[in-house]
Amino acid sequence: MPVAPASRLMSGREPLDLSTDFFSLFALPRSFRLAAAQLDRAYVELQASVHPDRFAAADDSARRLAMQWSTRVNEAYQTLKKPLARAKYLLHLAAHDVADENNTLMPADFLIEQLEWREAVAEARAAGDHHELEHMHHRLQRELSSRYDELGDLFDERQDFVEAADRVRRLMFIEKLLADLDEAMAACDA
Amino acid sequence: MALLQIAEPGESAAPHRHRLAVGIDLGTTNSLVATVRSGLAVVLNDELGRPLLPSVVRYLPDGSCAAGYEAQAQQAIDPRNTIVSVKRFMGRGIKDVPYREDLPYRFDEAPGMLRLQTVAGVKSPVEISAEILRTLRLRAESALGGTLVGAVITVPAYFDDAQRQATKDAAKLAGLPVLRLLNEPTAAAIAYGLDNGAEGVYAVYDLGGGTFDISILRLARGVFEVLATGGDSALGGDDFDQRIFCWILESAQLAPLSVEDARMLLTRAREAKEYLSFHGVAPISARLTSGEIVDLRLTTETFSEITRTLLAKTLQPVKKALRDAGLTVGDIKGVVMVGGATRMPQVQRAVGDFFRQEPLNNLDPEKVVALGAAMQANLLAGNRSTGDDWLLLDVIPLSLGLETMGGLVEKIVPRNSTIPTARAQEFTTFRDGQTALALHIVQGERELVGDCRSLARFELRGIPPLVAGAARIRVTFQVDADGLLAVSARELGSGVETGVVVKPSYGLSDDEIAAMLKDSLAHVKDDAQLRALQEARVEAERLIEAVRSALAADGDLLAADERSRIERGLLGLHNAAAGENRRQLVVAMDDLEAETKEFAARRMDRSIRRAFAGRNISELAGDLSLAKSGEGA
Numbered sequence: 001m002p003v004a005p006a007s008r009l010m011s012g013r014e015p016l017d018l019s020t021d022f023f024s025l026f027a028l029p030r031s032f033r034l035a036a037a038q039l040d041r042a043y044v045e046l047q048a049s050v051h052p053d054r055f056a057a058a059d060d061s062a063r064r065l066a067m068q069w070s071t072r073v074n075e076a077y078q079t080l081k082k083p084l085a086r087a088k089y090l091l092h093l094a095a096h097d098v099a100d101e102n103n104t105l106m107p108a109d110f111l112i113e114q115l116e117w118r119e120a121v122a123e124a125r126a127a128g129d130h131h132e133l134e135h136m137h138h139r140l141q142r143e144l145s146s147r148y149d150e151l152g153d154l155f156d157e158r159q160d161f162v163e164a165a166d167r168v169r170r171l172m173f174i175e176k177l178l179a180d181l182d183e184a185m186a187a188c189d190a
Numbered sequence: 191m192a193l194l195q196i197a198e199p200g201e202s203a204a205p206h207r208h209r210l211a212v213g214i215d216l217g218t219t220n221s222l223v224a225t226v227r228s229g230l231a232v233v234l235n236d237e238l239g240r241p242l243l244p245s246v247v248r249y250l251p252d253g254s255c256a257a258g259y260e261a262q263a264q265q266a267i268d269p270r271n272t273i274v275s276v277k278r279f280m281g282r283g284i285k286d287v288p289y290r291e292d293l294p295y296r297f298d299e300a301p302g303m304l305r306l307q308t309v310a311g312v313k314s315p316v317e318i319s320a321e322i323l324r325t326l327r328l329r330a331e332s333a334l335g336g337t338l339v340g341a342v343i344t345v346p347a348y349f350d351d352a353q354r355q356a357t358k359d360a361a362k363l364a365g366l367p368v369l370r371l372l373n374e375p376t377a378a379a380i381a382y383g384l385d386n387g388a389e390g391v392y393a394v395y396d397l398g399g400g401t402f403d404i405s406i407l408r409l410a411r412g413v414f415e416v417l418a419t420g421g422d423s424a425l426g427g428d429d430f431d432q433r434i435f436c437w438i439l440e441s442a443q444l445a446p447l448s449v450e451d452a453r454m455l456l457t458r459a460r461e462a463k464e465y466l467s468f469h470g471v472a473p474i475s476a477r478l479t480s481g482e483i484v485d486l487r488l489t490t491e492t493f494s495e496i497t498r499t500l501l502a503k504t505l506q507p508v509k510k511a512l513r514d515a516g517l518t519v520g521d522i523k524g525v526v527m528v529g530g531a532t533r534m535p536q537v538q539r540a541v542g543d544f545f546r547q548e549p550l551n552n553l554d555p556e557k558v559v560a561l562g563a564a565m566q567a568n569l570l571a572g573n574r575s576t577g578d579d580w581l582l583l584d585v586i587p588l589s590l591g592l593e594t595m596g597g598l599v600e601k602i603v604p605r606n607s608t609i610p611t612a613r614a615q616e617f618t619t620f621r622d623g624q625t626a627l628a629l630h631i632v633q634g635e636r637e638l639v640g641d642c643r644s645l646a647r648f649e650l651r652g653i654p655p656l657v658a659g660a661a662r663i664r665v666t667f668q669v670d671a672d673g674l675l676a677v678s679a680r681e682l683g684s685g686v687e688t689g690v691v692v693k694p695s696y697g698l699s700d701d702e703i704a705a706m707l708k709d710s711l712a713h714v715k716d717d718a719q720l721r722a723l724q725e726a727r728v729e730a731e732r733l734i735e736a737v738r739s740a741l742a743a744d745g746d747l748l749a750a751d752e753r754s755r756i757e758r759g760l761l762g763l764h765n766a767a768a769g770e771n772r773r774q775l776v777v778a779m780d781d782l783e784a785e786t787k788e789f790a791a792r793r794m795d796r797s798i799r800r801a802f803a804g805r806n807i808s809e810l811a812g813d814l815s816l817a818k819s820g821e822g823a
Binding site (some may be wrong): 044045046047050051052053056057060061062065066067069071074075078182 | 339370413571607610611612668670740790
């Protein structure tokens with residue numbers, strides 16, 4: 001994997017501005033698989049130099065700039081940290097936008113499976129069955145994890161953005177389901 | 191006021207002076223001011239050696255007022271004009287105030303932020319809080335012997351935008367430049383973390399007089415990162431007093447009380463609560479104006495029984511914050527207790543039982559917030575050197591949303607987003623030639639507008655008239671490091687910046703603040719004009735220093751003519767600051783700011799590059815072998 005962005009940045013030739021892409025911003029290679037610790041470290045280092053707290057005693061324009069930069073760095077970090085957001089962002093950079101809402105054409109078997117999941121969550125929630133919800137949560141996370149592994153292959157080895165976009169659309173369903181599960185578990189706690 | 195000499199180009203700037211900055215804990219019951227002296231955070235006492243300032247303000251018929259112990263001593267005699275716990279009213283409407291029928295105040299019936307009728311006229315909670323802040327400012331200035339560069343003022347982490355803005359407005363009225371609004375539990379974490387070299391994930395349980403916060407933070411070397419926060423901005427020690435008060439009324443079978451008697455019994459209730467922290471039984475006795483005698487004994491058991499639901503109410507946000515952080519009780523390394531109300535033994539027990547560990551009480555729960563705020567103020571004022579500092583990453587406590595069709599809320603910024611943060615959203619017109627657009631911003635987690643707090647209505651004006659649906663208006667919602675929202679808008683086709691008119695639901699307009707500022711200056715003892723000039727000079731001095739040190743550090747980024755223009759601006763400001771004309775001083779500051787704009791951008795760029803240069807290439811190129819699909823698993 002090339003590490004060009006990092007060296008380019010340090011050579012100081014590449015102009016660095018608020019529109020610099022998130023991977024370059026953190027000096028990370030543009031890939032789906034990334035080292036979380038490295039991202040975390042780059043994030044903290046960057047915030048340490050742009051955060052508004054560093055410019056609290058500076059003049060107005062420096063303070064405004066610090067807020068813009070710090071905002072941008074936060075956005076970049078949140079995007080790269082979460083695998084779904086990172087995948088969508090990679091597609092966006094490759095001009096293969098997922099077309100979030102318009103393209104909902106999914107194979108029937110996938111949709112039926114999703115429907116079944118959803119019913120099961122609703123049932124367990126109605127019954128206040130925390131144990132069952134937790135069990136489903138584990139299963140879903142395992143499934144997510146293996147799907148993201150496959151996505152890593154599509155992005156980083158095969159550069160198959162069309163197929164990747166299709167997988168990402170499915171992952172959006174599953175992540176939504178996981179969020180619903182979290183909410184159901186929270187409701188049971190209360 | 192002596193200004194620093196301007197360094198010759200190329201000459202390195204002299205080590206800057208220690209800038210006077212303070213941390214202020216503006217509490218519901220008590221307030222404090224602290225500063226860092228000789229590297230140590232200390233609370234500044236009043237002339238009688240008392241650290242606390244009771245958050246009580248009494249208004250007098252001549253329009254003046256007294257704040258603190260003096261006002262507190264008169265609260266039973268003059269309850270209508272003596273305002274206690276004003277923090278509960280900040281950024282709130284009259285319908286938001288619980289048990290308002292038990293309060294002795296006369297509220298003004300008006301929409302928006304509530305107002306109180308006093309003998310000195312109608313007062314907004316912002317003005318009342320400003321009196322407390324002004325008292326603390328004067329205390330600090332006389333203790334430190336100079337004008338303050340600024341203050342870090344703490345707010346409950348769970349304060350919404352209106353409550354934060356009201357606090358900032360109060361500081362403005364009090365003549366205090368705000369370096370930052372800092373969340374109270376975060377301030378406590380800074381004080382605790384720095385004093386103990388703590389590392390790991392900590393919870394801060396902060397039960398104050400009128401507010402409850404829970405924050406989960408990750409403390410690492412030089413980084414304080416808030417992972418999640420939650421709370422209840424209308425739950426605190428006051429509510430425990432109220433439960434005792436109700437118990438007294440019931441047990442003594444009292445007839446409806448006069449406002450004086452009610453205020454006195456509330457005081458007795460508070461005393462009983464404090465007594466029970468060290469004893470098993472508290473005697474409560476009082477003679478009412480009606481001649482009735484109250485003589486009761488409150489046991490710890492009864493007290494625990496009547497306040498059980500309050501404790502349970504604090505644990506709900508704790509569970510939610512843990513869930514939001516994706517953590518469980520087992521992940522928490524320590525629980526820092528903050529706020530006077532955590533002195534109650536049943537609070538200690540409940541928290542200990544929940545987290546399955548002894549809470550940490552090695553810092554004074556009443557002072558820790560002010561001390562942390564002072565440390566942060568010292569950092570923000572630039573009194574610490576690089577490498578000897580820390581980074582604070584805080585979050586927004588409540589989601590920001592937009593009213594959409596059918597009274598539904600569309601979330602724009604989710605709760606617990608790290609600040610500063612921004613979201614942009616595109617809107618279009620639905621009528622031909624439409625030139626204005628109204629947006630309603632709410633804060634809260636519920637799906638219906640009616641269940642969230644209304645923050646403000648924004649009206650975008652000056653949209654170029656086009657056919658329906660042709661205008662594309664990009665609205666940016668920016669939350670700054672104080673957790674405050676600003677909205678800006680631009681029509682994408684024409685690039686026209688559209689004007690945004692803000693109508694805060696529970697806040698003050700700029701005009702109202704200006705009027706209050708004028709009004710307040712009529713009654714303060716210090717000469718207002720001299721004061722304004724002095725403040726402008728401090729501001730000018732700060733700017734001159736900032737530009738000088740920027741030139742010393744990064745002067746090479748400037749071409750010769752750019753540099754000389756900035757030098758000219760510096761000289762102009764230096765001369766203006768020596769004069770007596772405040773107007774000229776402000777103009778000179780604006781001029782210098784304009785000249786340094788481009789310089790600031792280049793410096794920021796360099797600063798970011800340096801962040802990368804700090805790491806070596808092998809480190810950057812390395813650990814790809816670690817590569818996994820991130821945190822999806």
